[in-house]
Amino acid sequence: MSGATSDAPRRLAELEFNHPMISAFLDLDPGRFATGSARTTEINSLLDQAQQRLHAQPLDHRDRVSLGQDLQRVGSYLTTELDASGTHGVAVYCSGREALFEAIRLPHQVASDLVIEPIPVLEPLLPAPVPARVCVTLINRRDARFFIPADESGLAEQAFAQQDEHDRVRGQHRQGGRSEANYERSIEADVDAHLRRAAEQLFRLVRLHRCDRLVLGGPHEVVIRFINQLHPELRAIVDERELALDVGTSSVVEVMDALSPLQKRWHEMAQWQALQQLLSGLEGRQGIATGISETLAALGRRQVASLVLGPHMDAEGSVCPRCEQLYTAEHAGGCEADGSELQQLHGLRSAMIRSAIRQDADVVVLQDFADRPEIAAVAGVGAILRY
Numbered sequence: 001m002s003g004a005t006s007d008a009p010r011r012l013a014e015l016e017f018n019h020p021m022i023s024a025f026l027d028l029d030p031g032r033f034a035t036g037s038a039r040t041t042e043i044n045s046l047l048d049q050a051q052q053r054l055h056a057q058p059l060d061h062r063d064r065v066s067l068g069q070d071l072q073r074v075g076s077y078l079t080t081e082l083d084a085s086g087t088h089g090v091a092v093y094c095s096g097r098e099a100l101f102e103a104i105r106l107p108h109q110v111a112s113d114l115v116i117e118p119i120p121v122l123e124p125l126l127p128a129p130v131p132a133r134v135c136v137t138l139i140n141r142r143d144a145r146f147f148i149p150a151d152e153s154g155l156a157e158q159a160f161a162q163q164d165e166h167d168r169v170r171g172q173h174r175q176g177g178r179s180e181a182n183y184e185r186s187i188e189a190d191v192d193a194h195l196r197r198a199a200e201q202l203f204r205l206v207r208l209h210r211c212d213r214l215v216l217g218g219p220h221e222v223v224i225r226f227i228n229q230l231h232p233e234l235r236a237i238v239d240e241r242e243l244a245l246d247v248g249t250s251s252v253v254e255v256m257d258a259l260s261p262l263q264k265r266w267h268e269m270a271q272w273q274a275l276q277q278l279l280s281g282l283e284g285r286q287g288i289a290t291g292i293s294e295t296l297a298a299l300g301r302r303q304v305a306s307l308v309l310g311p312h313m314d315a316e317g318s319v320c321p322r323c324e325q326l327y328t329a330e331h332a333g334g335c336e337a338d339g340s341e342l343q344q345l346h347g348l349r350s351a352m353i354r355s356a357i358r359q360d361a362d363v364v365v366l367q368d369f370a371d372r373p374e375i376a377a378v379a380g381v382g383a384i385l386r387y
């Protein structure tokens with residue numbers, strides 16, 4: 001089983017499926033499914049519902065037989081093979097006819113669901129909230145600690161390259177012989193030298209690990225002095241909020257916990273900004289598509305930089321099997337580009353998300369603004385276009 005690394009959605013989006021396949025998701029929230037029996041009940045109800053849907057769906061005989069076997073395979077994986085420890089959810093993609101079986105651990109919770117469609121449901125694999133790559137630095141007068149992005153949206157500590165003994169911030173053990181004022185000045189100069197060294201190492205780390213946000217913590221007056229020492233590129237990505245953490249004793253887990261309210265806020269801000277951009281399109285601004293027809297057309301032109309979706313937006317439609325242009329259910333006849341007969345889709349949402357991933361667009365789900373009238377104003381979906 002692989003982790004939810006950034007290449008999984010892209011890889012699955014690129015696969016061409018000529019047959020219906022299974023996308024299955026299982027909620028492994030320890031609060032709700034702590035016991036094996038609770039989880040088994042959940043899995044059984046998921047499989048029962050899928051069986052019923054399979055019976056109801058118009059399918060050719062080979063697809064029906066093959067999907068029945070796929071359901072058994074997914075069921076047996078979830079009940080007997082899955083190691084659920086340390087994961088919040090799992091996604092399974094399966095199609096015997098396409099020789100595909102892939103299980104992916106999710107670092108976040110997912111609603112249990114099982115979908116049978118020719119297009120995989122990739123939404124639960126979408127990457128963590130922007131900014132994606134955050135570096136945390138804890139700094140005080142004598143020490144610095146760096147936390148850089150690691151696998152599965154975690155952080156790893158990077159050691160501070162300590163200064164030479166000669167350059168060490170001088171403490172009480174220092175020899176006398178100078179005036180008190182000189183001594184104080186010399187101490188402060190040493191602190192500045194320490195902050196400058198930390199700033200230089202941080203600059204290298206941020207570049208190396210391509211961080212797009214910097215969060216600082218430590219005594220406020222030291223953080224302010226440290227910001228003054230930072231390269232302008234770094235100053236531009238410093239978050240206005242500081243972490244109230246002890247520089248000496250905080251663990252990686254404590255740093256990640258302190259970061260999570262900030263991540264929630266960034267996520268909301270990114271959604272809000274995307275929504276405001278869409279609304280500007282209603283006032284005649286260029287570079288925006290709103291509503292499903294305009295959005296499908298923009299996806300077809302591969303012009304989408306960000307696909308923006310209400311959390312519940314979906315519609316029936318169709319896809320051209322040759323050029324992959326998507327159409328609403330209102331569209332009559334074949335593909336406008338090549339005349340091919342269209343393939344019916346129950347859910348355009350998954351197809352739009354796959355199309356966005358294929359053109360390297362961001363997908364912004366407005367999950368924190370589900371009930372806002374602004375989403376209805378843009379008919380639940382839109383796109384911010386490339387220039």
Ligand SMILES: [Zn+2]
Nearest residue numbers: 320323335338
């Ligand atoms: Zn076509």
